[in-house]
Amino acid sequence: MITAADTPRATWTSVARPIGAAALTLGIFALILRRVPFPALTAALQDADYRTFLALMIPNTLFYFGWDTLVLAVVIRWFHGPVPYRDLLPIRASSYVVGFFNTNLGRGALAAYLCRRLRAPFLELGSTVIFLVLTEYTQLVLWSMLGLIGFRADVSRSLLGVAAAVAVFWVVVRAALAPRSWSIVRTFRLATFGQYVTVVALRAPMFFVSLCLHYYAARAFGIQIPFVQLLTFLPVIFMLAALPVTVAHLGTTQAAWIFFFGQYAAAPRLLAFSLAAHLVFSATRALLGVLWLPVAFGDLVRFERARSA
Secondary structure, eight states: OOOTTHHHHHHHHHHHHHHHHHHHHHHHHHHHHHHSOHHHHHHHHHHSOHHHHHHHHHHHHHHHHHHHHHHHHHHHHHHTOOOOHHHHHHHHHHHHHHHHHOHHHHHHHHHHHHHHHHTOOHHHHHHHHHHHHHHHHHHHHHHHHIIIIITOOSSOGGGHHHHHHHHHHHHHIIIIITTSOOGGGHHHHHOOHHHHHHHHHHTHHHHHHHHHHHHHHGGGGTOOOOHHHHHHHHHHHHHHHHOTTSGGGTTHHHHHHHHHHTTTSOHHHHHHHHHHHHHHHHHHHHHHHHHHHHHHHHHHHHHHHHHHO
16 A cells, blocks of 8 residues: 555656666766767777678567567566567567666566456566566576686676576575465466576577677777677676666766776777677667557557447
8 A cells, every 4th residue: 555655755766766877877988988089089989890790780679579579479478478579579679678777667567558458467477577587687698608727818707706606696586486376476477497497598599699790890999809708798798788777778888898898998999899889789679669559569469449439
């Protein structure tokens, strides 16, 4: 039950979060620009080969969108029932638009749409969306470990602690949460070990394609990073980029590129490339969302009319 005392608190929280995110974003960029003079950043942006860069990064976003929807279709079929791939394309694209402003709100919008589409409880769909998010983080950690251990990358072994933390997390989820009857952990309770492995493996092409295209796209900005180093740290950058703590996920990504790859390229070039890559990825996904949004809305109206009839 919501009381009168809870209303001001909720209002304050809704105002404080965007202010905090904006302050953090400005603070990160202030620290970066103390190291990277603005004229040097401008020069790095002007020197880039944008024809090559866009020819690589736009297909990267399109492939991500198509494959991400495929993973969604598989997991929805496992735990809620079959939904045609083409029917999921509009809502997957539309959730990117909402997620551009607020990551968690985008995930909530996806769960809400599927709740209407499948006539399933919202928390059960929310459980599946959380399952997708956590398995995505897991496969990124595994890719990073492949670069660290499999290729013997000369990097800090502290990343091994991340892998251990992920393993402990999944043990806790299965042992402590999954046996409970809570709707929010329904998917974790129903998922078999084989399904965990399958969905993590199914996500692998998304990262591998992105890894290869980033490797070659960086050269358009005069950046040559060894493939093994990129394999090890690009997953970490992607995880940092997914944190909903800054405005439009800016700041943390750029700082990570400079921190991890500063020995391979000048900071202005790394900052220019990370900004350009982030802008193309976000803008392309937003454009896809805007194009598909009327279709998603029309489908939702059609489902509601059919349900009322």
